[in-house]
Structures are given as structure tokens and as C-alpha cells.
Amino acid sequence: MSDKKTIAIIGAGIVGVSAAVWLQRDGHDVILIDKAGPAEGTSHGNGGVLASCSIVPVTVPGLLGKAPRMLFSPSEPLFMKWGYFPKLVPWLTRYLSHAKAHEVDRIAAALTPIIGDSLNDHKALAEGTGAEKWLVPSDYLFLYRDRAHFEGDAFGWGIRRKHGFHWDELEGQALQDYDPVFSRDISFATRLADHGHITDPGRYVKDLAAHVEANGGRILRAEVEDVTRNAGKVNGVRAGGETISCDTTIVSAGVWSGPLAKRLGISVPLESERGYHLELVTPSAMPRSPVMVASGKFVATPMDGRIRLAGIVEFGGLDAPPSRAPFELLRKNARAALPGVTWKEEIEWMGHRPAPADSIPIIGEVPGISGAYMGFGHHHIGLTGGPKTGRLLAQMIAGRTPNTDTSVYAPARFAT
Structure with missing residues (x-):
């Protein structure tokens, strides 16, 4: 595996929490930051299918x-x-x-690798977390x-x-x-x-987040204002009036990801x-x-x-x-x-x-900024595709090559 990193994940819905679980399994330190807490937004209220x-x-x-x-x-x-x-x-x-x-x-071909085996993706994510019961x-x-x-x-x-x-x-x-x-x-x-x-989608994601916390992850309730950088590399996130040090960050705040993405040079419609x-x-x-x-x-x-x-x-x-x-x-x-x-x-x-606007999630590293990643934009299929998205992000951060072509999801398609 790559060197141990401290990774700040912005947004504690299904995508952010899934990424946290997989990153912990790779040995990284994770910090989940959400303005309302885990599963208080769309991940609470989705259709559950x-x-x-x-x-x-x-x-x-x-x-x-x-x-x-x-x-x-x-x-x-x-x-x-x-x-x-x-x-x-x-x-x-x-x-x-x-x-x-x-x-x-084209859109269907892009979505199939993210959601096409969702049941098994969820089983792999939830195994040993206490969330399996949902x-x-x-x-x-x-x-x-x-x-x-x-x-x-x-x-x-x-x-x-x-x-x-x-x-x-x-x-x-x-x-x-x-x-x-x-x-x-x-x-x-x-x-x-x-x-x-x-x-119970809300309880499911909360139980996954509790597992992350029980394994040494931090959960902070704060609104993230910016991602700080030095010489083109992420070194922290500014949230709640303080800067939280990290090596890597993932923007996974659902529809609230837009303004942060724009600060990182990605203008998503x-x-x-x-x-x-x-x-x-x-x-x-x-x-x-x-x-x-x-x-x-x-x-x-x-x-x-x-x-x-x-x-x-x-x-x-x-x-x-x-x-x-x-x-x-x-x-x-x-x-x-x-x-x-x-x-x-x-x-x-x-x-x-x-x-x-193109119905394809934004998943991957931000061009030109080392350590900045994104995982959001899943339309109606966030719960379905969250576990695979989180796993892909963990693989990318570890430097492993995912077994699917991820170029179609790349944030670079919306670079300003």
C-alpha cells in the first residue's frame, strides 16, 4: 500500500462514509466533516433501493x-x-x-460499472461494520x-x-x-x-460512520469553507474557523459540492x-x-x-x-x-x-492539485453507487489501478 495518509472527507453521506471505510481498511487516518453530521441529508431520505x-x-x-x-x-x-x-x-x-x-x-455505459453490482458492493462495504442488518x-x-x-x-x-x-x-x-x-x-x-x-438508509449510513469512528476516525460537524494548498498540493481544509491538516481531501458533499469544486478549478453544471x-x-x-x-x-x-x-x-x-x-x-x-x-x-x-447536466458522477483526482479528489453527482443513484464510488476513490488514493475505466467520471471534464 502507499504511505499512510491523513484524509479529510468533506460530506458524510453514503459516498463519503463508503470512502472512509475503504480508506481505513487501507490503513489511512480519516476525518469525516459534515455540516449536519453523517446521513442527515439525501442519504437519509432516499428510496432505499x-x-x-x-x-x-x-x-x-x-x-x-x-x-x-x-x-x-x-x-x-x-x-x-x-x-x-x-x-x-x-x-x-x-x-x-x-x-x-x-x-x-454513453451515460448507461458509464453508470453500469458504478451501480451494476450494487448488492455485492454493499455486502463488501458493510461486512464486519454492524450495518449489515439493514x-x-x-x-x-x-x-x-x-x-x-x-x-x-x-x-x-x-x-x-x-x-x-x-x-x-x-x-x-x-x-x-x-x-x-x-x-x-x-x-x-x-x-x-x-x-x-x-x-433504514439513515441508520445504515450512521452505523457505517460509527464503525469508522470506532476504528479511530474523526467525525467533525462543521461547514468546510475551502481546501488549503501549498505548492500545488493539498495541506488542509478550512472548516468552522480553523484549518484541519491533511494530506488528501475528497469533496463528497452532494449538491453542496459545487462551490468547493469551483474553488479547486472544477466548474460542474x-x-x-x-x-x-x-x-x-x-x-x-x-x-x-x-x-x-x-x-x-x-x-x-x-x-x-x-x-x-x-x-x-x-x-x-x-x-x-x-x-x-x-x-x-x-x-x-x-x-x-x-x-x-x-x-x-x-x-x-x-x-x-x-x-x-450530463448525468454522470464526478469521481477522481482534480487536475493540477495533488491530493484533491471528488466523488459526487449521482442523481437518483447515490445509495446504489456510493459503495463502488468510495472504493474507486480509495484505490485511486492508494495508487492502485481500478478494474474499470474511470476516465469518463474525471473532474477534468469540467476544468475551468
Whole structure:
């Protein structure tokens, strides 16, 4: 292994904590720095699915034609805070430029090595940490009204097939036999094996962070203002009014990574895809496996004592409060998909997915600055891809060559 380093990791969500675990296993000293503490942001509120098959970006051909109708329909899972729209336009223009078949193919090829074996990546990460108890191997189902509805998604399923994903089909009574909890109006499903889910994502990441701390890592609750350098090499991070010495740093603060990245010469076109979840606490019945309900573009995941419904894309920046309409849509969609299920209470949450305009995460060393690395920008797949991202970063820092081509993720593509 390389010389022992002191590594400051900025951001204690799934990516930062995964990197910390793997770096400790390599013998390094790690410091996790987060303004709110481990798993207090997106890693707390995600859908909980290890969605290895989610390699198809939102920017598929035809999106430009569909988006206006979606924005003005209260039944569609796309929302906009219109006062934010002028600020969004430059990012949105770049984002929509990728809604082409060859771009989808390129993005899917980039995402597959990061998320395509997520269950095993999580098993390797969690082994011996005490967090294993939250990890459940499972199928992952996509639910459709009927076969014609499924065939309308043929483009995306073709991309998945090309990248090695296989599924079987459940239709009519076969779907009811698999899981009778869903409405009979849903008569067709694809079932993908070898997926999984986390029954409490927040606790899972907190337990991983506790393992890091128990093994000598430091966890600091502070906001990082800058990365300090000397002669082109990282020598510390400035946080909470003090400078914390380190040899190496990783920027893995999700959507809040943008300003720090810019200070390091990397100008990522990054926006918040505001995501919502609604938890149905103490439900009368649970889905057997996590599912994506295609008609509403939301997932329903069985968790510890609750069903978490997660989905919705809203553009509105980091500062605006949650909107009511997304919660109402999730509630309406839940009642339609799970008509016989009752629950005792609900928990609402809104958070921020880090969305780079090209839908490909930023992972790797910053050009021209020795010891500066980045790992953020995973859109909807942060939980799914966090463990592999953390392991890749640990390999890069140790000077080992990862077994996948990492050039497509390189921060250099956004160098100023």
C-alpha cells in the first residue's frame, strides 16, 4: 500500500462514509466533516433501493416534447418553482442536450460499472461494520398497467438488456400470486433478481460512520469553507474557523459540492433535483419487494416498520421550502397502487439530489492539485453507487489501478 495518509472527507453521506471505510481498511487516518453530521441529508431520505438496473438517465429521446405537458399536469411527477426558472435555464439547456439515443447509451455505459453490482458492493462495504442488518437482498419490480404500457418503455429496457440485465415477466394472476398487495389495475410487471434494499438508509449510513469512528476516525460537524494548498498540493481544509491538516481531501458533499469544486478549478453544471418521500408508518400490509410504479414514477420500498414512497423531481434550488403538491401526488398514487393498505401515521421529507447536466458522477483526482479528489453527482443513484464510488476513490488514493475505466467520471471534464 502507499504511505499512510491523513484524509479529510468533506460530506458524510453514503459516498463519503463508503470512502472512509475503504480508506481505513487501507490503513489511512480519516476525518469525516459534515455540516449536519453523517446521513442527515439525501442519504437519509432516499428510496432505499439498490437499483442496479437504473442505468437509464431521465434524459431519454422525446423528453423535450413531454416535459411541458408534465410540468402543467398535477398528476405528473415533475414540478417547477417558477421563480427559480431563469436561474435554471443554463443548466437545463445543457441537460436537455443529452436527450439523444447515442448520449443515453454513453451515460448507461458509464453508470453500469458504478451501480451494476450494487448488492455485492454493499455486502463488501458493510461486512464486519454492524450495518449489515439493514441490508436485504431482494427482487426489484417495475409495475405497469398492462403489457402495452410496458412496451411503451421499450427504449429503456433495450438499454438495460444491452448492458447485461435480465428479467422475467409477471402478468395477470402471476403478479397477484407473487404479491397480492397491489391493485388489480396493475396487471404486468418485470422482475429483476439480484437487487436489494436498505430497511433504514439513515441508520445504515450512521452505523457505517460509527464503525469508522470506532476504528479511530474523526467525525467533525462543521461547514468546510475551502481546501488549503501549498505548492500545488493539498495541506488542509478550512472548516468552522480553523484549518484541519491533511494530506488528501475528497469533496463528497452532494449538491453542496459545487462551490468547493469551483474553488479547486472544477466548474460542474450542478443542480438540485428536489426529491420527496412519504412514509406510511405501521402499514397493515407490506410489499414483498421494492417496486417502481411506472405510472407515477415512484418507488415503494418495504422498510423497518414502514413503507417509503419516494420519487418526484422538482426544480427550485436549495433554499425554497418543500411544496405541498408532491406529497399529495405521492399520497394519491399510494392509495391507487395499494388500495387495501391502511397506515397509522405519515412522515414527509424533502431533500436534494445532486444532478450534473450530463448525468454522470464526478469521481477522481482534480487536475493540477495533488491530493484533491471528488466523488459526487449521482442523481437518483447515490445509495446504489456510493459503495463502488468510495472504493474507486480509495484505490485511486492508494495508487492502485481500478478494474474499470474511470476516465469518463474525471473532474477534468469540467476544468475551468
